[in-house]
Amino acid sequence: MSNQVEHLVYPELNTKSPFSQMKAGHIGIRTSHYEAFIQWYVEILGFRVVKEWMSGEMKLAYIAFPGNDSFMIEVLGNAEELPSFEDLRLGYNHICFNVDNIQTTIAELEKLGITIVRHFPIAAIGKEVAFIADPWGNKIEFSADM
Template sequence: METQNVTIQVPVRNTQSPFSQMRGAHVAVRVPDYEASKKWYMEKLDFRLIHEWPFGDLQLAYLAPANDDNFWVELLAGGAPETKANYTDLNESLHPAGYHHFCIDVPSVDDTLRELNNRSVTVVGEPFNLPAIGKRLAFIADPWGNLIEFAERLA
């Protein structure tokens, strides 16, 4: 694996903005089967169930990674969602407009994929280094075609 140090210039924080208190909280993922999707995220990714509730004809849940209380995935299930394409090629997935994926940082992309392969998770393409951002990346798909990126900081 090729490594290189990359410095990304992050602008100075704007503490004077009326939105300066905004923080990331969660991403919502639309799935057709509540129980199956909740089980998949909990068994395949070791997510924890934080809270669940009904909303109209939908069932919702907040799930969090095994050791992170700052980022949650919200499952939206029920009703009759439209079918989403299941991609086996990352480049193919980049063409449609709209939501594409969410990302989770990991210490090692390769170790993460090895464990996910043991858990029969669909890997979308091969892992790759992206020197422009100093990261090694890989993508998986849940059974309903929702993409998840794993990112490792390159040394």
């Protein structure tokens, strides 16, 4: 291992993996300052609001980079006035990988002995999602168009 600056050289793509179509989709960040969070990203960093919606009492939004549609931040508005949210951590919540087919992905994960923690449609954004946890408890979402 060298301490010199070098350009990254990627190994050959692993196209034999059943997960080879997977791409980064978004990272979920929970905040108790929903409007201020979005305003800062939009006004300071030039992010764009792609979609806002409600899930029960929680406000959610997708915000995208100023000049790139390949990755988003999912803002999870933690309503301070709701006692059911008191135990939820702010900050990092989950990372999402976009997949072509959620059912195929679930089947491959289950073949590997991985438990699907949650699986449900989100009609407001036209997605079907499934969540797992890695061995260290990090939440991973898989998302496909409905």
